[in-house]
Amino acid sequence: MFVAVFIVLWLAVISAGFAIYGVRPRGPGVKWSWWVAPAFVFAALGLGVGMPTLALLYSHGPRFRTSQDGLVLDKQQLQGRTIFASVCKKCHTLGDAEATATIGPNLDLLKPSTSLVVDAVEHGRARGNGQMPEMLVDHAGAEAVAAYLQRVAGHPPQ
Numbered sequence: 001m002f003v004a005v006f007i008v009l010w011l012a013v014i015s016a017g018f019a020i021y022g023v024r025p026r027g028p029g030v031k032w033s034w035w036v037a038p039a040f041v042f043a044a045l046g047l048g049v050g051m052p053t054l055a056l057l058y059s060h061g062p063r064f065r066t067s068q069d070g071l072v073l074d075k076q077q078l079q080g081r082t083i084f085a086s087v088c089k090k091c092h093t094l095g096d097a098e099a100t101a102t103i104g105p106n107l108d109l110l111k112p113s114t115s116l117v118v119d120a121v122e123h124g125r126a127r128g129n130g131q132m133p134e135m136l137v138d139h140a141g142a143e144a145v146a147a148y149l150q151r152v153a154g155h156p157p158q
C-alpha cells in the first residue's frame with residue numbers, strides 16, 4: 001500500500017514536470033497537447049490527496065503500531081511508549097525509544113519485570129546509584145509503561 005501510493009505520487013510529479021517543461025506549445029497558433037490538462041489534474045490530485053493520505057498512513061498505519069524491532073504493540077503498550085518517551089527517556093537507555101540516557105540503569109539490559117517497573121515508578125528509587133523520583137506517573141501509567149517495557153526491553157532496533 002505504502003509503495004503503491006508512493007509510485008502514484010511520483011508519476012504525478014513526473015507528469016507535472018512534463019506538462020510544464022516538455023510540451024509547452026512553441027510558436028504562435030500551436031496548441032497544447034490534449035493530455036496536458038489531465039496530467040495537471042492528475043498531478044494536483046496526486047499531491048493534494050496522495051500526500052495527506054501518505055501522511056495519515058504513515059502516522060497511524062501498521063508502522064506506528066509496531067516496535068522498532070517489528071513487534072506488534074497493543075493499546076496499553078502504545079500508551080506506555082508515549083509515557084516512556086516523555087517521562088523515562090531522559091534518565092534511561094532503551095533502544096526502542098532511542099533513549100540513551102545513563103542516569104538510571106539500561107533497561108534493555110535490566111529487562112525489568114512488570115512488578116519491578118510498577119514498584120520503581122510508584123515508590124521511586126534511591127539505593128545509592130542515583131535517584132529516581134516517586135510517582136512520576138499514576139498507577140495506570142506505571143502499568144502501561146511496564147507492559148511496554150515487557151514487550152520491547154531487550155529488543156533494540158536492528
Ligand code: HEC
Pocket residue numbers: 084087088089090091092103104105112116117120121125126127128129130131132133136137145146
Ligand atoms: C530523574 C531520572 C529518572 C527518571 C525520569 C526515571 N528513572 Fe528510573 N531510575 C533512575 C535511577 C537513578 C535509577 C537507579 C536508582 C537506584 O539505584 O536506587 C532508576 C531505576 C529504575 C528501575 C530499576 C529499579 C530497580 O529496583 O532495579 C526501573 C525499572 C526504572 N528505573 C524504570 C523507570 C521508568 C519506567 C521510568 C518512567 C516512568 C523511569 N524509570 C524514570 C532514574 C530515573
